[in-house]
Amino acid sequence: MRETSKEVPLQNFDGKVAFVTGGASGVGLGQAKVLAEEYGAKVVIADILPNRIDEAAAYFRSPDRKDLPVRILQLDITDRSAFANAADEVESAFGPVQLLFNTAGVSARVPAEKATYDDWDWHLQVNLFGAINGVQTFLPRMIELGEGGHIINTGSIQSFFALPTTALYSTSKFAIRGLTEALRVDLAKYDIGVSGIIPGAVHTNSLDTALARPEKFKNTTFSGHDGETALRKILASGMDPVDLARITMQGVLRNDLWIFPYPQFIEQVEERHRLVMNELMKWQDSVETVDTIR
Ligand code: NAI
Helix, strand or coil: CCCECCCCCCCCCCCCEEEEECCCCHHHHHHHHHHHHHCCCEEEEEECCHHHHHHHHHHHHCCCCCCCCEEEEECCCCCHHHHHHHHHHHHHHHCCEEEEEECCCCCCCCCHHHCCHHHHHHHHHHHHHHHHHHHHHHHHHHHHHCCCEEEEEECCHHHCCCCCCCHHHHHHHHHHHHHHHHHHHHHHHHCEEEEEECCCCECCCHHHHCCCCCHHHCCCCCCCCCCHHHHHHHHHCCECHHHHHHHHHHHHHHCECEECCCHHHHHHHHHHHHHHHHHHHCCCCCHHHHHHHC
16 A cells, blocks of 8 residues: 555645754755755745754855745754744744645664763654654644645654664664554644655764753763764765755655655565564464464
8 A cells, every 4th residue: 555645735845834853964854955945935944953953054145045034943852832932933933834844854873782871862852852842842833723734754764774773863763664654644634745755864063963962861872873984985885965955845745644755775675574464463463472462
C-alpha cells in the first residue's frame, strides 16, 4: 500500500508563515531559502548557535534578499517556555504559523556502552523532544486557527534501520517515525498534514554541530568523530540542502507521508522489512500456540 497524498491540506505556501527549527544551517537553511525565495512564504528561522544565526542573517541581508519576509531568532528548542515565547513573538509579527518544520537535530556517534545520560538526553531532547515541543507549541494554535497546516518532521535513513554506534541517534529517529505516522492519523481531521523527511547524506554542518554541545549536556566521553575524514567525505558528496528542500516542498504539497528521495537505499529498506515480515510470518500457523499462551 502506498500511503500518500490523500488530502492536500495546503494548496500553496504563498504568504503562509513557516517556522523552521535548526533553520540557520544545512537542511533547515535550505528549507528557509526555498520557502522564502521560491514559494513566497514568510519564514521564521529558529536556531541555537549564534555563529550559524550570523551566517544565515548575512545571507538574507544581501541586497537581493533583504526584502524577503524572513525573521531569525535564537531559540533552544529543548526550552519549552522559550518555545512558547517565540511562538507568541512570531505570531504578533508575522501572523499564525501554518507550516512547522521540525528540522533541528544532532548526531554524535557515541557507542551505547560508552554513553552517559547527557549523551542520551542531548540526542533525545533535541531530536525527539524538540519536535514534540514544536508540536505542543504550535498544534493547538493551528487547530484553533482552523485553516489547516502542515507539520514536517525530519527523520533519517536511521528511522528505518540502525547502523553501528548509533543507538542514541537511531532511537530518536525511529521515534520521529512513530510520531509522524501517529500524528498523520490523528490530524487529518483538522486538515493538518504530516510528513516525514528521510534523508540519507546531505551536505551540511552536522559534524561540526555535534561538537558544539550546550553546557547542560556536557558530561560525555565524546571528543571527536571516529573516521571523521570518511564521514566528511560522505556528507560532502551528499545532497545539496536546497535540492532536498525543493523535493521536500513538492512532497509536502502532495501530502506525502515519507519524503524519501534516496533510491540507493531501496535494497536495505526492503531487507529490513523482509526481516520483520519473516519474524511475523513464523507465527502464521500458530494461532493455537498464541491462544494457549494467552
Ligand atoms: P546542521 O548541523 O547543519 O544543522 C542543524 C541545525 O540545528 C544547526 O544549525 C544547529 O545549531 C541546530 N540546533 C541544534 N540543536 C538545537 C537546539 N537545541 N535548538 C535549536 N536549534 C538547534 O545539520 P543538518 O544535517 O542540517 O541536520 C538537520 C536535520 O537533518 C537533523 O534532524 C539531522 O538529523 C537530519 N539529517 C541529516 C543528515 C545529513 O546527512 N546531514 C542525514 C539524515 C538526517
